[in-house]
Amino acid sequence: VRGLWLEGGRLAVRDDLPEPEAGPGEAVVRVRLAGVCGTDLELVHGYYPFAGVPGHEFVGEVAAAPGAEDWVGRRVVGEINAACGSCPTCVRGDRTHCERRTVLGIKDRHGAFAERLALPLANLHPVPEGLPDEAAVFVEPLAAALRIQEQVRIGPGDRVLVLGPGRLGRLVARSLAPSGCTLEVAGRREAAALAPRSADVVVDCTGSPQGLALARRAVRPRGTVVLKSTYHGEAALNLSPVVVDELTLVGSRCGPFPAALAALAEGRVAVRDLIAGRYPLVEAPAAFAHAAGPGVLKILVEP
């Protein structure tokens, strides 16, 4: 199988990768289109000691599903956390936090920058016929954006600031717009010029300690800061202001696929104009280099 191999911070396209195998209850999916995410770029820089095929945003077609052949041929997107189903966390219903989880293209499971991948059937969601691949490939990041509204009540009149006008920040802003909130999207430079202590909710999509500092500056007393992207390394955080201002900090990760599929299918969130480039799988390293450029939006890879 052909795929992009990451090891020791190096990316290389290889043709000799082992064929993904469908474990019990799993399917093999032929990847049609995959997206490059900030986390992929972080993996290259050693954010998590992952060696293997990266990639966790994809749309594909079921190629094999032993014992569940009716799935074969269906166009699907897939949730990235493969859960054990039996640990205390799974039993409580928090399957995306399973203690023994593997995560597509991130932890102990080869990912989507390859011709084929394997995922549990329980993770797959059929894609409605009218939804093109170029929109369906955004289901995973849009679901992550929609997760915010599962965690924080946001409605008309709320002043929400999204920090980081990149691929994630724009998707977050678009996912929040239908709530009727008063929305502002700012990069670091614009954020420094905003009124301090005025936002009800700040969503930090910068993933940088400087971004967090700006978020703390912008949020009002008793406001909420959503940490929407993982941070590089330690961010020194003075906690006394968090107590004195009674701030709430909320870590936010994977979100609801059905809601994301519905939002895309019903046209409530547009994504096509977020695509900045498209590369064949053999040029995946170039796709990563492109995605790492400043202000570059979504880069897609096509096996």
Place this chain on the structure above:
Amino acid sequence: VRGLWLEGGRLAVRDDLPEPEAGPGEAVVRVRLAGVCGTDLELVHGYYPFAGVPGHEFVGEVAAAPGAEDWVGRRVVGEINAACGSCPTCVRGDRTHCERRTVLGIKDRHGAFAERLALPLANLHPVPEGLPDEAAVFVEPLAAALRIQEQVRIGPGDRVLVLGPGRLGRLVARSLAPSGCTLEVAGRREAAALAPRSADVVVDCTGSPQGLALARRAVRPRGTVVLKSTYHGEAALNLSPVVVDELTLVGSRCGPFPAALAALAEGRVAVRDLIAGRYPLVEAPAAFAHAAGPGVLKILVEP
């Protein structure tokens, strides 16, 4: 007026302090009993550059209330944040976070370790006749403890860990007990032996970076850590686990006086056995020294 004077980290009892004056809408209160809090000890160590009379936990008697003479003679407790009433934060209703606030014994307002203090009438709450001074003096810290339940939903079946078995931790635990949650109170040593990633809510009353690290270890994915005391200096916090585990961190400060008065008056929270010592005002420095000892509970000062 006699009072305890703090300046440059030194405490001294002085007899020559200016008489507190009741500004417009304010009252002068004769202090009957005051309590030493961890924040007072922090002030001595320079947590905030305060020079003046410390002390913010008290019960007293209204000595003067220009234009509102019916208050004179009433036994009262008092909220510590004196708000302007007109800044955006006040207008929004978050008066304890007023941008221009003074805070009794903490910021720009002399406090309770003195014969008399001044506070706005709006801050005062009459004490029910049956409630002795020795219980009423706990209204302020108990209100702060009850604030947690305004911020985080805690009910039967929730596993709550209170870190720090000191004067604040015990009060927090007693305030949480009526909720029906499964409650554990632990010091640093016991906390290290607890099952990791198992508590739904951890309330950190240690005010130390080590306490926070233990809280992070003890809380389950998607759980909540309440930061109940101010931290000494910078606490380095690695935020990636907060995102990956989708933790919620909640800063928590001052709370509802009416609820605290009711809990004490109805006997739902016992406090008398938390009193570890009682000193006359002239011996207030010795009271502070006693309160700073390891494991010492509430020390009271009587003008």
